[in-house]
Amino acid sequence: NAGVTQTPKFRILKIGQSMTLQCTQDMNHNYMYWYRQDPGMGLKLIYYSVGAGITDKGEVPNGYNVSRSTTEDFPLRLELAAPSQTSVYFCASSYSSRGDGYTFGSGTRLTVV
Amino acid sequence: GQSLEQPSEVTAVEGAIVQINCTYQTSGFYGLSWYQQHDGGAPTFLSYNALDGLEETGRFSSFLSRSDSYGYLLLQELQMKDSASYFCAVSLATGGFKTIFGAGTRLFVKA
Numbered sequence: 001n002a003g004v005t006q007t008p009k010f011r012i013l014k015i016g017q018s019m020t021l022q023c024t025q026d027m028n029h030n031y032m033y034w035y036r037q038d039p040g041m042g043l044k045l046i047y048y049s050v051g052a053g054i055t056d057k058g059e060v061p062n063g064y065n066v067s068r069s070t071t072e073d074f075p076l077r078l079e080l081a082a083p084s085q086t087s088v089y090f091c092a093s094s095y096s097s098r099g100d101g102y103t104f105g106s107g108t109r110l111t112v113v
Numbered sequence: 114g115q116s117l118e119q120p121s122e123v124t125a126v127e128g129a130i131v132q133i134n135c136t137y138q139t140s141g142f143y144g145l146s147w148y149q150q151h152d153g154g155a156p157t158f159l160s161y162n163a164l165d166g167l168e169e170t171g172r173f174s175s176f177l178s179r180s181d182s183y184g185y186l187l188l189q190e191l192q193m194k195d196s197a198s199y200f201c202a203v204s205l206a207t208g209g210f211k212t213i214f215g216a217g218t219r220l221f222v223k224a
Contacts, residue, residue, distance in 0.1 A: 031210060042200055056210075059211075092156075098204050099161070099212040100146050100204075103158070
């Protein structure tokens with residue numbers, strides 16, 4: 001049982017480039033989330049999804065896009081990367097919307113130069 | 114808006130008990146959660162309080178008082194491996210299914 005799998009683990013982007021962060025879960029969770037974590041800080045919600053085909057903005061959605069075509073996959077798209085997007089990105093899933101029992105992926109460390 | 118306040122750092126001795134506080138300002142939420150994160154790792158779920166009172170899970174306990182807008186995580190019999198960051202989080206009852214995290218408390222356990 002893999003849980004939540006994120007790829008890649010590390011990536012360096014040049015300013016203006018685009019990329020997709022992949023996230024897959026095998027727990028049949030309806031709820032999925034993307035967070036970013038800046039050094040020494042907490043987690044900021046970028047986007048979330050309550051099921052296939054349904055997504056919504058979180059606290060810091062600007063510069064990002066998501067899609068949810070299947071229950072398992074929730075990719076995060078960065079368009080026109082900027083240095084402010086340098087961060088660690090975590091994908092998570094949960095069986096409920098109450099906030100408990102989130103399972104996080106191992107993270108993607110992104111640097112924009 | 115919503116906000117959560119936690120101390121930035123706490124230091125304790127191995128074998129001791131430590132309490133990490135979390136105060137929050139939010140119009141409504143389902144519950145208060147606690148997560149642990151070791152350096153370079155992913156957050157892992159520790160505890161959840163939907164109702165006022167104490168929830169115990171092994172060496173960890175968590176408390177919530179909605180009337181005081183306050184909660185805490187209690188760690189007993191501290192071990193060196195408990196050195197990590199601890200985050201409180203609230204799941205908002207309005208504006209969609211959003212869970213907001215505090216900035217985290219870094220716990221240092223000394224021998």
